[in-house]
Every structure is written in C-alpha cells, then in structure tokens.
Amino acid sequence: MTPSKSKEMTFEQAFQKLEALVAGLERGESTLEESLKAFEEGMELAKFCAGKLEDAELRLQKLVKGEDGSFQLELMQ
C-alpha cells in the first residue's frame, strides 16, 4: 500500500483494516512472504491512524442554508 492511498482512507476504514489484518496475521494461514507484506501494510496503517489522532484542533462550523438552497459552512469561534 502506498501512503497516498492511505490518505484517502478515513480513520475508521484504516483502523478496521488494521484490526482485520492483525487478526489475519495471527491466524497464521499466510506464507511468510504474505505475512511480511501484511506486516508492512499494518505498520503503514498504524502510522496513518496514529497520525490522524495527533492531527488538529477541534473545528466547529455552522451549517447555513442559503436562499438558493445551497449549503455553506461558516467557521465558529
């Protein structure tokens, strides 16, 4: 898996994939080759998830519906 691919993932998807991957590894049905690959992918996912958690300050926005029916988000303090 490339990092750019993982960027498009949501935290939820990445985390669930990671869980599934670890469970799969532990079932021990894969070859060493596959395990190594899974391991690398898992580490990539773990890094991605950990990064997401460290990210950011809470953003509070207001949903505003315009006259034309379109929606806008306004940043709130």
Place this chain on the structure above:
Amino acid sequence: MIGTGPEDDFPVLTKPSDWRVYTVSEITREIRRNIEEGFAPLAVEGEISNFKRHSSGHLYFSLKDAEAQIACVLWRGRSQNLLFQPQDGAKVLAFGSLSVYERQGKYQLDVMWLRPIGAGELQLAFEALKKRLASEGLFDADRKKPVPAFPSRIGVVTSETGAALRDIVSVISRRAPWVQLILRPARVQGEGAAEDISRAIDEFNEYGGADVLIVGRGGGSPEDLWAFNEEAVARAIARSKIPVVSAVGHEVDFSISDFTADLRAPTPSAAAELVVMDGAELSEQIRTLARRMVRHLKSRIALHAERISGLRKSYGLRRPGEGIRERRQRLDDAVRGLETVAGRRINDLRFRYASIREKLAALNPNAVLSRGYSITTRMRDGSIVTRSADLQKDDSLRIRFAAGSVRGLVEEIES
C-alpha cells in the same frame, strides 16, 4: 335616531347626518382591522370546551376560564402537527393571533400552536403520542441505524447559545479533536421549536456532510423540553438517513425523540462521549495492534530461521540473489516502521532481528527454485551437487524443481 333631550341617556342629535352610519359589513371590517392590527401574536392559557373536529380537519373549540371564553380555531395544516388529542377540560396554552370571522361577527383566536400545560396533561399527551408512534413501529429496534464507530463529521442540532453545545464541544475537543463538528443552530424551546429542530435534521440530510447527528438540549422544565416530545421532531428523526443520537435534558428525562432516535444518550455530554472514541484509548489500541504484529512476526521469523538453518546444513544451499536483497531491504523498512509507530519498546528489535535477518537472507529454497534454479542430488550418496567435478559420467541424478523432480544420468562432464 331621535333624541328627546339632554336628560336622556341618548346623545342629542340635531341632525341624523351627525351620525356616521355604518353598514354591518363596514363596522365589522372596522372592528376586524382594530383587532387584527391591535394585537401582536399572543399566548392564551385556558381550558378547552366545546371541542369539535370538523370533517374538513379543522379544529374548533373555546378556551375558557372562570369568567370568560374565547373562540378558537386551529386549521387543518397545523392540527396535523399536534402532539396530543385535545379534548374538553384539557388545560392548554395556545399561541396565535386574534382574528375576526366577519360572517358570524365573531372574534376568535387563530391558533398556530397548541400544547397542554400542567404535569398531568403533559404526561397524558406524552403517553398518547408514544403509544401512537410505537404502534406505527417508529421505535422498533430493526429501524435503528448503527451509529458509526469512528465518525469524522458530527452534526449537532441544538441552540447556538445553550449549555448543550458548550458541553458537546468540550467533550469532543478533549477526546477527539480531529473530528469536524458542524452545528445547525435550532430553537429548542417555545413556539416553532419543534419545526425548527425537524427542519435542521432534514437540512443535515439534504447537505449530506455528517456521519452522525446529535439532537438535543440541556436540562429544563418539562415545558422547556417539550419540543422533543412533538411529533414533527419524531418524524424528522425517523426519516433521517443519518443516524441520530438523542440527548435531551438530564438522565431522568425521557422524550419521544429518545425513543425514535437510533441511540439515546442521557445528556448532551454523554452523547458526545458515546459518539467519539477517546483519542488516548484509540492510540493505546493502535499500539497494541502494532505490538501484536511485531510479536507474531518475531515468532514467525524465529520459526523460519530454525527451519532454514536446518535446510542450509543439509543442502548447503547458498544462492544470494536479487530477491534476497529485496527481502532484506523490506525487513529493514518494516523494522523502521515499527520504531516510529510502536515507540521505544521495540527499538531493540532491530538488534534482535540482525542475526535472524542473516538467516532470512537464505530464506526458503522454494522461492529460489521458483525463479528457475534447481537442486541436483547425486543418487549414490544423496549429496547435493554444487560442482560438476563431483560427478562422473553415468552418475545417477535427481533434479528437484520448484514443482516436482526428475531422475537422469550424466552423459558428459563439460567442465
């Protein structure tokens, strides 16, 4: 129109033309103008009497107290949103404006919004609606949508200035500051609150940019929380495609929206806690998952290394090639990944792996064979042949491929 003198109660009229003579329509229209323009929309408290539901769907009744009464009308369009079944004797609060029905020369309260007052009445209304919606299946468990485990966009429907919003913001910024919190401000009490709340829920669905909605408000009197017991809100929650978490008042307050929502939270803070997982907890889970992978891989590699060292001894197989370098590289990368993510605890893995890595370099003869190499065994003693000089003409051989093996004879020693 003829006056008899100043001593009478009637004003003296010298000429009939001194009087402005109205037609009935004119005076009625005048009264109507005075009344309709003279009063802003108002709230009237009273007891229902003479309640009639017309076949057209409009509701007619009077509000009365000990000394007076006022006629009321509730048009069909609004009566459909009524939470409760009005009946004679019920104490209610009616919001509306005064109007005059010219045809009957009657003034009346044009009711926009009607709700019961008094704990008993509220309770009755609550139970009645609850029963009705339950019988429609609105509270059924199989209607409930799962609330996502890791929402990244959380919609909130509550007052912009209320305690609920402050509580939600504080919990989420502590536990999950990476989420996007979107407020659609809504009036949460008083006239029009139920409509505003349900419109807000609909707008979130229209907008589509939220994974879950928290709908609610902080604690208050039963009257303050009333909007969340209205049918309009229940319907909006029921038709929401986005899962809704209801968070109304305190632990002890149950509202119709609690029953309709996909998840009930006892308070707004609790809703926020239910919706987002704690960041610290999540980090720990991720570390645990990473550790599990490392542990697994370690034992896996140790196992292989053992097997391989056995193989190397018996076969003396040694063919370092592209694949092995690549593999070594990959292991290095993996170990680096471990250090970054799983932290100091596994920093020593690299050293522990060093010896294993050497063994891993010669890993798995099958992988080598599958690239076209083969293993030749001299039949007379079973030894693996690595030099042509070890063979003689007519020696019997077994050649092992990635899949299967063959037997043959040496025809000629070339060099």
